[in-house]
Amino acid sequence: MKKIYSFGLAAVALLVLATGCGQKADASKENGAQGKEEVTVKLGIIGADTDVWDNVQARLKDEGINLEYVKFTEYSQPNTALASGDIDLNSFQHQFFLDNFNAEHGTDLVSIGNTVNAPLGIYSEKVKDVSEVKEGDKVAIPNDVTNGGRALNLLESAGLIKVDPAKKQAPTVSDVTENKLNIEIVELEASQTARALQDVTISVINSGMAVDAGFIPTEDAIFLEPVDEASRPYVNIIVARAEDKDNEAYQKVVTAYQNDETIKVIEETSKGSSIPAWEAFGSK
Structure with missing residues (x-):
């Protein structure tokens, strides 16, 4: 009987100890949850x-x-x-x-x-300045409405074309009103404009795409969009x-x-x- 009684006490002690450890683990988990929940x-x-x-x-x-x-x-x-x-x-x-x-x-x-x-930039592997663009040269621009229009306005700022002023920020290629050099404007998905540099004389490239291609816009663009209220x-x-x-x-x-x-x-x-x-x- 003494042996059974002793065994019972030991079992109870182990149960209490195990319960205590479990409570500590649960408390630790709660403390973690009470902190900043990710x-x-x-x-x-x-x-x-x-x-x-x-x-x-x-x-x-x-x-x-x-x-x-x-x-x-x-x-x-x-x-x-x-x-x-x-x-x-x-x-x-x-x-x-x-x-x-x-x-x-x-x-x-x-x-x-x-x-x-x-700022949007004009880049080239063939010329050092926009003034070197010749008759019939190919020019790549993004093909989405907003960046395409922005690119055309940039080409106008660079003196290469003129666009219908009534179109403001969203001209399309059909809104080009003057193109003295008869440059060929090639519209591409924006992510392709940097890759097209081998096939065109100049390319208008979004800043992020230019950086991904290894360019530093302020150093490598041959013409960079001005930053002002516009x-x-x-x-x-x-x-x-x-x-x-x-x-x-x-x-x-x-x-x-x-x-x-x-x-x-x-x-x-x-x-x-x-x-x-x-x-x-x-x-x-």
């Missing part, structure tokens, strides 16, 4: 260069936000993914591009914060669905981006080619 935010981007966003991503960790990249290759993709709910935010476009997309697709996507102004529609933005524009986590992403640390990385990675837009044009 929220994943899926960000749609285009291009391989994520240096600026990597800096933002690291700082967002302290806010309990896991910023996850979803990479796309064409400008037609990130807004569709955002509208369908496949991603939470995107950052690849300017306001004019977004306005045009909403109008064409009946979507309700909105800007929640400015990022950078990235640049406002071309300020790059962070975009969300309208119903999510006040989402706390998404607003933290904007705040983390519009930071002095981000400015340093922008200056380093773009070699001064991109301008922190929230300083020049406001936060949104």
Whole structure:
């Protein structure tokens, strides 16, 4: 009987000990849950260069936000993914591009914060100056409405063509009113404009695509878009669905981006080619 009684006490002691350990483990788990609960935010981007966003991503960790990249290759993709709910935010476009997309697709996507102004540039492997462009030379431009129109206006600024002023920011090739050199304008998907340099005399390339191709816009472009008040529609933005524009986590992403640390990385990675837009044009 004494042996049975002793065994019973030992069993009870082991049960109490095990219960105590279990309670400690559960308490530890609760304490972890009571800390900052990590929220994943899926960000749609285009291009391989994520240096600026990597800096933002690291700082967002302290806010309990896991910023996850979803990479796309064409400008037609990130807004569709955002509208369908496949991603939470995107950052690849300017306001004019977004306005045009909403109008064409009946979507309700909105800007929640400015990022950078990235001037459009003219690049070439064949000439050193736009004045060297000759009769009949080929010129590549992006084929989407907004960047195509912007490219045509840039070619006008460079003195190569004239476009119908009534078309303002959205001229098309058919709106070219003067083309003294009879240059051949080739419209390509924006991601192809840098790759086309071997086949054309000059190419109008978006800043992000140029950087991905190894160019430093302020050094390598033979003609660069001026930055002034007329640049406002071309300020790059962070975009969300309208119903999510006040989402706390998404607003933290904007705040983390519009930071002095981000400015340093922008200056380093773009070699001064991109301008922190929230300083020049406001936060949104």
